[in-house]
Amino acid sequence: MNTVPRATPLAWVNGSDAPEKPSLNIGYMALTDCASVVVAATQGFAQQHGLTLNLKRQGSWAGLRDKLVSGELDAAHCLYGLVYAVHLGIGGVPASEMAVLMGLNQNAQAINLSPALQRKGVTNPEALARLAHQHGARLTFAQTFPTGTHAMWLYYWLASQGIHPLRDVDSVVVPPAQMAAHIQAGRIDGFCVGEPWAADAVATGQGFTLATSQSIWPDHPEKVLACARAFAEQYPNSARALIKAVLAASRFIEQSPENRRSTAQLLSGSAYLATPLASIEPRLLGSYHDGLGNHWQDPHALRLHDHGRANLPYLSDGMWFMTQFRRWGLLRDDPDYLGVARQVQQLALYGEAAQSLGVACPEPMRSSLLIDGSRWDGSDPYGYARSFSLHAMGDLPDARVGA
Amino acid sequence: MLRILLIDDTQSKLGRLKAALSEAGFEVIEAPGLTIDLPACVETVRPDVVLIDTDSPDRDVMEQVVLVSRDQPRPIVLFTDEHDPAVMRQAIQSGVSAYIVEGIHAARLQPILDVAMARFESDQALKAQLLARDQQLAERKRIEQAKGLLMKMKDCNEEQAYTLMRRQAMSRQQKLIQVAEQIIAMHEMLG
Numbered sequence: 001m002n003t004v005p006r007a008t009p010l011a012w013v014n015g016s017d018a019p020e021k022p023s024l025n026i027g028y029m030a031l032t033d034c035a036s037v038v039v040a041a042t043q044g045f046a047q048q049h050g051l052t053l054n055l056k057r058q059g060s061w062a063g064l065r066d067k068l069v070s071g072e073l074d075a076a077h078c079l080y081g082l083v084y085a086v087h088l089g090i091g092g093v094p095a096s097e098m099a100v101l102m103g104l105n106q107n108a109q110a111i112n113l114s115p116a117l118q119r120k121g122v123t124n125p126e127a128l129a130r131l132a133h134q135h136g137a138r139l140t141f142a143q144t145f146p147t148g149t150h151a152m153w154l155y156y157w158l159a160s161q162g163i164h165p166l167r168d169v170d171s172v173v174v175p176p177a178q179m180a181a182h183i184q185a186g187r188i189d190g191f192c193v194g195e196p197w198a199a200d201a202v203a204t205g206q207g208f209t210l211a212t213s214q215s216i217w218p219d220h221p222e223k224v225l226a227c228a229r230a231f232a233e234q235y236p237n238s239a240r241a242l243i244k245a246v247l248a249a250s251r252f253i254e255q256s257p258e259n260r261r262s263t264a265q266l267l268s269g270s271a272y273l274a275t276p277l278a279s280i281e282p283r284l285l286g287s288y289h290d291g292l293g294n295h296w297q298d299p300h301a302l303r304l305h306d307h308g309r310a311n312l313p314y315l316s317d318g319m320w321f322m323t324q325f326r327r328w329g330l331l332r333d334d335p336d337y338l339g340v341a342r343q344v345q346q347l348a349l350y351g352e353a354a355q356s357l358g359v360a361c362p363e364p365m366r367s368s369l370l371i372d373g374s375r376w377d378g379s380d381p382y383g384y385a386r387s388f389s390l391h392a393m394g395d396l397p398d399a400r401v402g403a
Numbered sequence: 404m405l406r407i408l409l410i411d412d413t414q415s416k417l418g419r420l421k422a423a424l425s426e427a428g429f430e431v432i433e434a435p436g437l438t439i440d441l442p443a444c445v446e447t448v449r450p451d452v453v454l455i456d457t458d459s460p461d462r463d464v465m466e467q468v469v470l471v472s473r474d475q476p477r478p479i480v481l482f483t484d485e486h487d488p489a490v491m492r493q494a495i496q497s498g499v500s501a502y503i504v505e506g507i508h509a510a511r512l513q514p515i516l517d518v519a520m521a522r523f524e525s526d527q528a529l530k531a532q533l534l535a536r537d538q539q540l541a542e543r544k545r546i547e548q549a550k551g552l553l554m555k556m557k558d559c560n561e562e563q564a565y566t567l568m569r570r571q572a573m574s575r576q577q578k579l580i581q582v583a584e585q586i587i588a589m590h591e592m593l594g
Binding site for chain 2: 039043252261272
């Protein structure tokens with residue numbers, strides 16, 4: 001199936017393709033995976049496409065969402081799940097049509113546990129599952145947004161270990177940069193977060209990394225460049241130019257290890273992540289220390305470009321988040337999975353931008369094998385949402401509590 | 404409630420607008436004629452709209468309007484008895500959002516102010532866009548110039564020059580334009 005329309009030379013014959021709006025406010029959270037956006041804005045990639053990108057660092061995902069919906073931000077570095085939750089009206093704000101312009105990255109999130117659990121010898125999934133099922137031991141995990149990617153990775157991983165994420169443990173929302181402080185204060189037992197915050201917690205002695213997100217789903221979708229659908233419709237040239245600038249920046253970062261290292265240096269600056277280089281650079285380059293003495297070069301570390309494979313707004317990626325919302329009861333009914341994904345994923349705009357830069361466009365459905373042995377290829381979202389033994393779909397007669 | 408700075412610059416000082424505005428439910432702050440420093444007054448009062456009532460907008464009035472538009476941009480509505488189209492054109496050019504000749508009725512004030520504010524907003528957006536385009540163009544030229552200098556100095560191609568500049572900028576947590584300026588400045592000093 002190929003749904004990416006081919007851009008023809010006549011595509012813009014009606015006028016100039018110069019951005020209708022030349023100066024854009026771009027929101028981002030202080031995370032390693034905002035790299036392409038920051039590099040695009042500061043390293044001359046946006047000017048080449050007639051844009052000025054004004055970077056606006058945000059303190060929380062909820063704040064970023066509110067500004068994206070109100071139009072205060074034109075576009076933003078955004079959690080995949082957040083975009084779909086806003087579009088479907090799950091959560092704190094009424095449904096508001098959203099658009100995914102491109103993928104920003106795959107991989108590079110992690111689940112960490114506290115030093116207290118480490119001292120108790122809870123350093124592997126089996127020990128954690130035993131503890132979680134013990135009477136009286138109520139563990140609290142933090143993620144970064146109720147419908148965000150970290151909540152979904154945390155839930156998926158816990159469930160794959162036989163721990164029901166909604167019944168066996170508590171979860172709370174904490175902004176990414178504050179995870180280590182909450183661990184230190186003993187308010188949470190573990191968390192799922194984007195880098196550099198998991199690496200930074202390990203570096204500062206605030207626990208260890210129990211699982212990487214790429215161990216749950218190698219090359220999983222993560223952050224996207226998102227905007228309100230109205231923005232993409234009103235300013236299609238600005239949206240296309242923005243995709244080009246960020247796509248070119250992502251390609252540049254992955255062109256050489258030197259470029260990756262310079263990117264880590266840029267990100268560590270006080271204007272961006274304000275975090276020591278030592279917490280950012282190793283995992284950005286794939287070098288992992290888990291805090292338990294294990295060290296490895298991760299074959300599925302942060303991917304910002306991967307010859308465009310990390311950037312296409314795959315329909316199957318968008319649909320996956322809806323299947324998980326359904327699985328965990330965040331959606332009471334099944335949405336039109338494919339129909340909604342086609343509305344949100346801006347394959348046409350992305351295809352035009354990618355073609356003009358000579359970046360290849362893969363098929364919009366991809367097939368992946370996840371940690372629990374289930375395969376997701378987007379072909380049967382209804383069945384997939386119902387294929388899990390642990391879930392919170394109230395309408396199923398065989399709904400099991402716990403494992 | 405809309406906050407209005409009302410400048411009465413008429414000979415008669417009858418305050419013909421004050422009553423109509425208060426009646427229409429606006430918060431009105433009055434200031435004497437345009438002998439005052441209007442930009443400073445706008446800075447202190449922070450009105451949503453500046454309303455000038457004048458018999459005839461002369462050079463002094465225009466001067467003050469230009470200053471406000473530059474430093475403290477606000478929608479400015481001018482009420483006057485002056486019919487001369489040339490004066491009207493000059494007033495609009497100076498930054499007046501609405502030019503109203505005679506006929507002040509309380510009922511008409513709201514739509515007049517609405518139009519003035521809408522017009523002001525779209526003008527501001529347009530100005531910001533033009534400024535952004537100018538800046539982009541200027542930065543692009545400087546970056547191109549620095550890239551050209553670097554290609555000569557390092558005997559490298561365009562892409563290599565860009566990469567060198569970007570790596571330098573990123574490792575110093577700077578923007579590309581800053582490194583471009585440094586290269587140009589260094590070249591000027593040594594050249």
